[in-house]
Amino acid sequence: MKPLQEVIDHTLANIERMPELSTTLGEASGLFLAHPIVVENPVPPFDNTAVDGFAVCMETFATGIAEDLNVVATVAAGDDPSHLRLRSGEAIRIMTGAPLPPGTDAVVMIEDTLLQGEKVKVLRLPTLGANIRRRGSDVDAGEHIFETGTRITPAVKGVLASLSVTHVAVFRRPIVGVISTGDELSDDPILAPGKIRDSNRPSLYDAVAAAGATAVDLGSVGDDPDQLRAAFTHAVASCDALVTSGGVSVGDFDYTKAVLDELSDNQFTWFQVAIKPAKPYAFGRIAGVPVFGLPGNPVSALVSFELFVRPSIRKMLGTPRLFRPTMRATLTVAINHQPDGKLHLLRGVVETDGHGGLIVTPQGHQGSHVLTGMAQANGLMLVPDGAHLKPGDATDVIIVEELGNPTLTLPHTKTDG
Numbered sequence: 001m002k003p004l005q006e007v008i009d010h011t012l013a014n015i016e017r018m019p020e021l022s023t024t025l026g027e028a029s030g031l032f033l034a035h036p037i038v039v040e041n042p043v044p045p046f047d048n049t050a051v052d053g054f055a056v057c058m059e060t061f062a063t064g065i066a067e068d069l070n071v072v073a074t075v076a077a078g079d080d081p082s083h084l085r086l087r088s089g090e091a092i093r094i095m096t097g098a099p100l101p102p103g104t105d106a107v108v109m110i111e112d113t114l115l116q117g118e119k120v121k122v123l124r125l126p127t128l129g130a131n132i133r134r135r136g137s138d139v140d141a142g143e144h145i146f147e148t149g150t151r152i153t154p155a156v157k158g159v160l161a162s163l164s165v166t167h168v169a170v171f172r173r174p175i176v177g178v179i180s181t182g183d184e185l186s187d188d189p190i191l192a193p194g195k196i197r198d199s200n201r202p203s204l205y206d207a208v209a210a211a212g213a214t215a216v217d218l219g220s221v222g223d224d225p226d227q228l229r230a231a232f233t234h235a236v237a238s239c240d241a242l243v244t245s246g247g248v249s250v251g252d253f254d255y256t257k258a259v260l261d262e263l264s265d266n267q268f269t270w271f272q273v274a275i276k277p278a279k280p281y282a283f284g285r286i287a288g289v290p291v292f293g294l295p296g297n298p299v300s301a302l303v304s305f306e307l308f309v310r311p312s313i314r315k316m317l318g319t320p321r322l323f324r325p326t327m328r329a330t331l332t333v334a335i336n337h338q339p340d341g342k343l344h345l346l347r348g349v350v351e352t353d354g355h356g357g358l359i360v361t362p363q364g365h366q367g368s369h370v371l372t373g374m375a376q377a378n379g380l381m382l383v384p385d386g387a388h389l390k391p392g393d394a395t396d397v398i399i400v401e402e403l404g405n406p407t408l409t410l411p412h413t414k415t416d417g
C-alpha cells in the first residue's frame with residue numbers, strides 16, 4: 001500500500017493549469033486571475049465627503065466656533081463642484097460621496113449643525129481633514145492589488161469594477177466528465193432484483209461543480225469492454241478531465257481498470273492507498289487528459305474525490321490553495337482501532353464548542369457503502385493507524401462543509417436605546 005501523501009503528490013504532478021483566456025468581468029465569477037492586476041487610476045478618483053453635511057474651510061474657525069455661516073451652494077454625489085470656491089465664513093451643503101468644492105478643509109456632519117434659513121451654525125469645532133475621503137485612499141495608481149491566482153470573489157469583482165476593468169485574463173474553467181460503471185446500475189422505474197440506483201454519478205457531478213469545474217454527466221456504462229472503450233474515448237475527446245467510478249478493484253468484472261490501462265498505452269497507475277475508505281484508486285492520462293478512476297463504493301468515491309480530484313481541479317483552475325482547511329478538534333467519544341496499516345478517514349460531525357474551539361463526533365456507521373454517514377458529516381477525521389484515543393483527545397479533521405452550531409457570536413455592545 002502507498003502512503004496517501006505519495007499518491008496525492010503523484011496525481012498533482014500530472015495535472016496542469018488550464019490555459020488562460022480573456023473574458024468579461026461578468027463572466028469571470030469564481031475564476032482565478034491569470035495575471036496580476038496593477039492599478040492604473042486611483043480609487044476613489046477624487047477627494048470626497050464621507051458624510052452628509054457642510055463643507056467648510058479652517059480659516060472660518062481661526063478663533064474658535066464661528067458665527068452662523070452663509071450656505072452658498074449644494075453639491076450632490078455625481079456633481080462637479082470645480083467652479084465653486086469655499087471662503088471663510090461660508091459653508092457648502094454636501095452629500096456623501098460628492099467631490100469636495102475647492103477650498104474645503106473639513107466636512108461637518110449634519111448632526112453637528114443647526115440650519116436656520118440660509119445660514120448654518122456649526123455646533124462642534126471641526127478638525128482639519130475631518131470626514132474627508134482622499135483620492136487613492138482605497139487603492140492608488142501603481143499598486144499591485146491582486147496577484148496571479150486570486151479568485152474573483154464578489155469583493156474582488158467589485159474592486160475590479162471600481163478600477164474600470166471590464167475584461168480579465170483568467171484560467172479557463174475545466175470541463176470535467178463524470179461516468180459511472182457497473183451492470184448493477186439501473187434507471188428503470190422499478191428496480192429489478194440485483195440492481196441498484198446510481199448514486200455516484202449525481203454526487204460526483206455536484207462535487208465536480210462545487211470544486212469550480214463545469215461538470216458533464218456522461219451517463220453510466222455496463223461492465224462491457226467495448227462500451228467502456230467507446231465511452232472513455234468519447235469522454236476524453238470532449239473533456240479536460242474525466243472522473244469514473246467503479247471497477248478499479250479486483251473483481252471478475254472490473255473491466256474499467258483494463259480498458260483505462262489499454263487506452264492510456266499502459267500508462268495507468270493502480271494504487272492501493274494506505275487509507276480507509278478509498279483504498280483502490282487509479283490515475284493516468286488518456287490522450288493527455290487526466291482520468292481519475294475512483295472506487296465504486298459510494299463513500300469511497302466521495303472520499304477519493306476529496307483527496308485526489310478536488311485538489312486537481314483546483315490546480316487546473318489556477319489557485320495555489322489546493323486543499324481544504326485541516327483543523328484540530330476535541331473528540332467527544334473514544335476511538336480504538338486495531339492496526340491495519342491505514343490512515344482512517346472517519347466521517348464526523350464538527351461543531352463549535354462555544355469557547356472558540358471545535359469538537360468532533362464520528363458518525364455511528366463507518367461502512368464505505370453507508371452514504372448517509374457521509375451526507376450527515378461535515379468533516380473527515382484523520383485518525384492514524386491503530387489509534388487509541390479517549391474523549392478529550394485532539395484529532396485532525398478536514399472541514400468539508402459548514403461547521404455545526406454556527407451561531408454568530410458578537411462581542412457585548414452597549415446601546416443607548
Ligand SMILES: Nc1nc2c(c(=O)[nH]1)N[C@H]1C(S)=C(S)[C@@H](COP(=O)(O)OP(=O)(O)OC[C@H]3O[C@@H](n4cnc5c(N)ncnc54)[C@H](O)[C@@H]3O)O[C@H]1N2
Nearest residue numbers: 180182198199200201246247248249254279295296297300
Ligand atoms: N477481494 C477484494 N475485494 C474488494 C477489495 C479488495 O481489496 N479485495 N476492495 C474493496 C474496496 S475497499 C472497495 S472501495 C471496492 C472498490 O471496488 P470497485 O471500484 O471495483 O467498484 P465496484 O466493484 O464496481 O463496486 C463496489 C461497490 O460499489 C457499488 N457501486 C458501484 N458503482 C456505483 C454507483 N455508481 N452508485 C452506487 N453504488 C455503486 C457497487 O454496487 C458495489 O457495491 O472493492 C472492494 N472489494
Ligand code: MOO
Nearest residue numbers: 277278279300368
Ligand atoms: O476502501 Mo473501500 O474504498 O473501503 O470501501
